[in-house]
Amino acid sequence: MQRLGEVVRTAQGLAIVRCPGEDHPRIGTEAVDEQLNDVGRVVDVFGPVSRPYVAITPDDEASLAMLLGQKLYAR
Numbered sequence: 001m002q003r004l005g006e007v008v009r010t011a012q013g014l015a016i017v018r019c020p021g022e023d024h025p026r027i028g029t030e031a032v033d034e035q036l037n038d039v040g041r042v043v044d045v046f047g048p049v050s051r052p053y054v055a056i057t058p059d060d061e062a063s064l065a066m067l068l069g070q071k072l073y074a075r
Contacts (some may be wrong), residue, residue, distance in 0.1 A: 002074040004031060004042075004054055007067045015040065015056045015067045024052050024073040031056050032075050039072060 005019045017031075024045050025031075031039045044055040056072070058064050 001032075004056075004072040004074050007070050007072060008051055008053075013057070013064065014043070015058055015064060017019050017056060017072055018048045019052050019054060019057065022052075030075040031072045033067075033070055033072060036075075037038060039067065042074070050058075 001066045002023065002025060003020060004025060005017045006021050008018045027042050027045065029042045031042060033039055038059055040056045040058040042054050043057045044053070045052050047053040051057045058067065
């Protein structure tokens with residue numbers, strides 16, 4: 001598994017994750033939390049090349065606020 005980073009905010013129904021380095025997942029990659037529960041899929045990569053942001057569309061929008069501050073991983 002690859003570490004995606006930490007959820008830093010939510011916006012327009014998406015979880016925004018800050019990557020720890022230059023490596024980032026491809027669009028369509030599944031995202032999971034530390035307990036390996038499915039969270040959603042990567043829909044966009046944006047920002048600076050050195051530490052990009054990843055936008056994740058959640059599987060369940062009701063739990064979107066609970067993702068803030070959580071570390072996510074790519075499956």
